[in-house]
Amino acid sequence: MIQFDRFQLANGLKVLVHQDTTTPMAVLNILYNVGAKDENPTKTGFAHLFEHLMFGGSVHIPEYDEPLQRAGGENNAYTTNDLTNYYCQLPAENIETAFWLESDRMLSLAFSPKSLEVQRKVVCEEFKEHYINKPYGDAWHKMRTLAYTQHPYQWMTIGASLEHVEQVNMEEVKEFFFQFYRPNNAILVVTGNVKTEDIKVLAEKWFGPIPAGKPYERNLPQEPKQEKNRSLDVRADVPMDMLMMTWHMGGRFDSGYHATDLLTEVLGGGASSRLYEQLIKVKQLFSSISCFHFGTIDPGLFVITGKLVKGITMSVAEKAVLAEVEKMKTELLDSKEVQKVINKTESMICFEDMSIMNRAQSLAFYELLGDAALMNEELAKYLAVTPELIQATAKTIFAEGNRNTLYYYSNTVA
Amino acid sequence: MALDRTTAPNIKDAVDFDIQLKPCQQYVLDNGVEVHAFEGGAQEVMLMELVFFAGNSYETKNWVAPATNYLLKNGTSTKSAFEVNDAFEFYGAYLNRSCYNETATISLHTLTKHFGELIPMVSELVADAVFPENELDIYAKNQIQQLTLNLKKGDFIANRHIDEYLFGIQHPYGKYSTEESYNQLTRDDLVAYYNKYYKEGKCIVFMAGKFPANMESILNKYIGVLPLNKNKIELPEHAIIAATEKKYSVVNDPSSVQGSIRIARHFPNRHHPDFAGAQVLNNIFGGFFGSRLMSNIREDKGYTYGIHSYLQNHIQQNAWLVSTDAGKDVCRATIDEVYKEMGILRNELVDMDELKLVKNYMLGSLLGDVDGPFQIIGRWKSYILNGLTDEYFYNTIHTVRAIQPEQIKALANTYLKEEDFYELVVY
Numbered sequence: 001m002i003q004f005d006r007f008q009l010a011n012g013l014k015v016l017v018h019q020d021t022t023t024p025m026a027v028l029n030i031l032y033n034v035g036a037k038d039e040n041p042t043k044t045g046f047a048h049l050f051e052h053l054m055f056g057g058s059v060h061i062p063e064y065d066e067p068l069q070r071a072g073g074e075n076n077a078y079t080t081n082d083l084t085n086y087y088c089q090l091p092a093e094n095i096e097t098a099f100w101l102e103s104d105r106m107l108s109l110a111f112s113p114k115s116l117e118v119q120r121k122v123v124c125e126e127f128k129e130h131y132i133n134k135p136y137g138d139a140w141h142k143m144r145t146l147a148y149t150q151h152p153y154q155w156m157t158i159g160a161s162l163e164h165v166e167q168v169n170m171e172e173v174k175e176f177f178f179q180f181y182r183p184n185n186a187i188l189v190v191t192g193n194v195k196t197e198d199i200k201v202l203a204e205k206w207f208g209p210i211p212a213g214k215p216y217e218r219n220l221p222q223e224p225k226q227e228k229n230r231s232l233d234v235r236a237d238v239p240m241d242m243l244m245m246t247w248h249m250g251g252r253f254d255s256g257y258h259a260t261d262l263l264t265e266v267l268g269g270g271a272s273s274r275l276y277e278q279l280i281k282v283k284q285l286f287s288s289i290s291c292f293h294f295g296t297i298d299p300g301l302f303v304i305t306g307k308l309v310k311g312i313t314m315s316v317a318e319k320a321v322l323a324e325v326e327k328m329k330t331e332l333l334d335s336k337e338v339q340k341v342i343n344k345t346e347s348m349i350c351f352e353d354m355s356i357m358n359r360a361q362s363l364a365f366y367e368l369l370g371d372a373a374l375m376n377e378e379l380a381k382y383l384a385v386t387p388e389l390i391q392a393t394a395k396t397i398f399a400e401g402n403r404n405t406l407y408y409y410s411n412t413v414a
Numbered sequence: 415m416a417l418d419r420t421t422a423p424n425i426k427d428a429v430d431f432d433i434q435l436k437p438c439q440q441y442v443l444d445n446g447v448e449v450h451a452f453e454g455g456a457q458e459v460m461l462m463e464l465v466f467f468a469g470n471s472y473e474t475k476n477w478v479a480p481a482t483n484y485l486l487k488n489g490t491s492t493k494s495a496f497e498v499n500d501a502f503e504f505y506g507a508y509l510n511r512s513c514y515n516e517t518a519t520i521s522l523h524t525l526t527k528h529f530g531e532l533i534p535m536v537s538e539l540v541a542d543a544v545f546p547e548n549e550l551d552i553y554a555k556n557q558i559q560q561l562t563l564n565l566k567k568g569d570f571i572a573n574r575h576i577d578e579y580l581f582g583i584q585h586p587y588g589k590y591s592t593e594e595s596y597n598q599l600t601r602d603d604l605v606a607y608y609n610k611y612y613k614e615g616k617c618i619v620f621m622a623g624k625f626p627a628n629m630e631s632i633l634n635k636y637i638g639v640l641p642l643n644k645n646k647i648e649l650p651e652h653a654i655i656a657a658t659e660k661k662y663s664v665v666n667d668p669s670s671v672q673g674s675i676r677i678a679r680h681f682p683n684r685h686h687p688d689f690a691g692a693q694v695l696n697n698i699f700g701g702f703f704g705s706r707l708m709s710n711i712r713e714d715k716g717y718t719y720g721i722h723s724y725l726q727n728h729i730q731q732n733a734w735l736v737s738t739d740a741g742k743d744v745c746r747a748t749i750d751e752v753y754k755e756m757g758i759l760r761n762e763l764v765d766m767d768e769l770k771l772v773k774n775y776m777l778g779s780l781l782g783d784v785d786g787p788f789q790i791i792g793r794w795k796s797y798i799l800n801g802l803t804d805e806y807f808y809n810t811i812h813t814v815r816a817i818q819p820e821q822i823k824a825l826a827n828t829y830l831k832e833e834d835f836y837e838l839v840v841y
Contacts, residue, residue: 022456023785024431060419069704070771072428072778091431091778096423104419121716125672129719129739133672135566209417237669239562272499280552281495287556310559340504347506347525350457354786 001376002359005196011212012184016363016372017199018191020356026092026192029360030102031368034180035082037152037220045159048079049123049168050176056115058105071097079157082297089357092193096202103206109177116170123165127158135238139408146232147246147301147404151223182213187367191360231405242408243317244305247397251299252369258381259393260293265341267291274324285312285320302397314407328394332387345382428777429815435784435807438794441630443638450794451621455787458526460623467647468518468611471586475603476595482607483513488549490542495549501535515586516729526624537636540612545604554596561591568840569739571666572674579836580678580733582655587728616647622791654731662838673745674840677736677752681725684800690813695825697772698764699723700736706755717744729800745839759826763819776814
């Protein structure tokens with residue numbers, strides 16, 4: 001049970017505080033309600049590039065990192081399709097430094113042309129390192145484009161192409177900032193050895209004077225129900241064939257979300273999971289296989305992907321995966337398998353909650369979903385999942401027509 | 415009064431923090447196995463790690479040590495690999511194993527309430543792993559596929575080569591796997607290695623988190639009865655045979671858009687008096703986000719997504735490395751800038767302000783690093799395995815606090831000379 005206090009500033013900034021007196025440290029986490037899904041389809045990769053620019057100096061402070069490091073702190077950030085999150089950890093006594101830095105860059109960035117020019121290059125190198133200079137690096141790009149025809153989850157956070165990132169100009173940067181990086185579009189969480197009264201004073205002092213922005217009304221194109229299976233053949237200079245299959249699933253608020261999560265555990269969680277045991281060990285069709293889901297706020301994808309053992313044909317591998325999937329639709333889990341996935345989930349939640357950093361990020365995320373207290377209700381929601389619900393969810397997700405398959409062939413001659 | 419946003423709030427300098435490494439409890443089981451335990455934390459979770467002196471320094475045939483470590487949970491005389499995995503995963507526990515150079519470990523992360531159910535299984539793995547032939551075949555086949563894939567990646571190739579140049583292909587720190595090494599593994603190799611280095615091997619136990627009430631007696635019942643620590647395990651001596659040629663360029667994939675750069679030299683182990691000071695110099699040079707290499711090569715020039723320097727953490731002998739992936743057309747320029755930064759550190763005194771920032775950063779991170787039971791036991795483990803005590807921890811803090819620009823410059827003149835470095839680019 002994670003206890004927290006919550007208050008809101010007049011400009012709309014939501015603030016959450018979780019006290020833990022056993023640590024000498026504190027974490028300040030700030031989540032902006034903007035992700036790659038909010039980008040213009042012709043200017044993808046923007047939210048992530050923007051995350052880089054947030055470290056290029058703010059209106060009163062030329063360098064973000066330096067004063068934080070001087071206060072004994074460390075920081076980082078990440079961008080997903082749904083959100084952008086910034087966090088720093090430092091000795092609790094120096095928490096005001098984090099308030100000073102974060103509030104100044106919410107007030108306004110410096111919008112330095114040099115920073116834009118350099119970060120464009122850095123992001124292009126990041127793009128190359130992770131998505132071009134790597135075997136199968138383009139697989140997710142292709143899969144997203146195949147599975148989504150309307151919804152902006154069709155592109156990755158890094159961007160649909162290098163050109164989009166290369167073309168970004170300063171006017172667009174400013175517009176994006178003043179649209180999304182406003183107090184009423186953010187959630188601030190402080191965890192660690194701090195007191196709520198002190199945080200209230202600091203929040204008012206540093207964030208209180210920042211004007212609210214125009215409320216952002218998200219109106220994203222929704223993905224129509226997929227009626228027919230789709231597939232794509234890819235040939236590339238990779239050492240072995242890879243099969244990647246996805247199915248559309250419900251979003252974070254869908255009543256089947258927790259059952260879906262458990263379904264991925266049954267199929268792909270660990271070396272005693274069904275896919276691992278059947279397809280790697282017993283049938284020896286795959287050298288590696290995994291099953292997971294996007295965990296996105298809007299309807300995401302349920303994924304099974306693996307690399308084939310040399311000599312095994314794609315159709316044999318695909319049939320074997322589909323047979324395992326079919327079993328989830330036709331057979332109920334026995335009570336031991338249900339107990340197992342529940343135990344795993346309970347354990348995962350406890351380990352995740354160990355650090356004040358994770359607690360801060362979870363509180364921010366659940367607050368974005370509507371209420372940070374939801375964080376403490378998660379285990380009960382998993383406990384309420386029945387074998388019947390898992391089966392019903394499997395029937396919905398693995399319905400005929402809902403599937404997208406990427407056949408990624410090696411063109412290396414064996 | 416308007417808020418002054420240009421002036422930083424007052425801070426307590428991290429150099430003034432009282433940083434303590436909390437002591438851990440020690441006891442010896444009936445069979446002579448040492449236990450180091452740190453109890454604490456808010457969550458009802460715990461960690462048990464069994465460290466065996468079974469790293470690849472002890473193997474006489476390539477890859478026997480990692481294969482034995484990997485497969486020791488793939489079946490006992492009464493349970494299949496599936497049943498072993500299922501037994502741990504049923505309770506939501508994580509059983510991991512890792513093989514290093516000197517040591518190899520089995521670790522268990524679990525909710526405290528399930529520990530009693532799981533420790534008999536861990537004990538069974540140490541006493542009764544059987545290494546089924548079929549499991550070895552699947553392992554070898556799948557590892558060869560994984561290797562084939564990794565060999566497509568420039569950074570993987572670069573990491574293998576640079577270690578080979580520094581230590582030699584026969585040395586535990588320099589050797590690596592090949593398709594042949596997997597094909598030549600036999601079940602007999604694994605069983606013999608297991609019997610000698612696990613079943614009747616030398617073991618130290620590390621525990622952290624929230625413990626069940628009768629921890630020591632549980633450990634005695636399941637670990638204290640095993641035939642461990644009976645035989646003397648001598649660490650074989652391995653000569654370091656470094657390459658004579660220092661500069662290398664390897665083309666792995668002609669269509670590659672980046673090059674993987676490694677620049678490295680030998681460096682003493684943690685017992686050397688320069689080790690702590692060199693950590694400070696390393697941080698200034700390339701050890702964190704605000705380092706000179708990052709500021710210059712990423713933040714000023716945009717040649718790379720990231721560039722880092724670090725000291726390895728080997729027991730016998732270390733290396734000091736610079737590592738980055740940079741755009742193909744700027745690899746040479748990146749390397750030149752690395753040497754230029756070395757030159758500046760050799761020739762100019764570091765500014766007091768920059769030095770203070772680095773000291774604060776290091777000590778602030780250290781304060782965070784010794785927070786939490788798993789972190790605390792991890793640090794103790796590292797000291798114990800390196801033959802150090804907490805005196806090392808406090809001496810390091812003292813060195814970081816006290817070091818002056820002149821000493822940094824002297825260290826740079828000893829260790830950051832271009833001619834001492836191996837240099838490799840893999841395209």
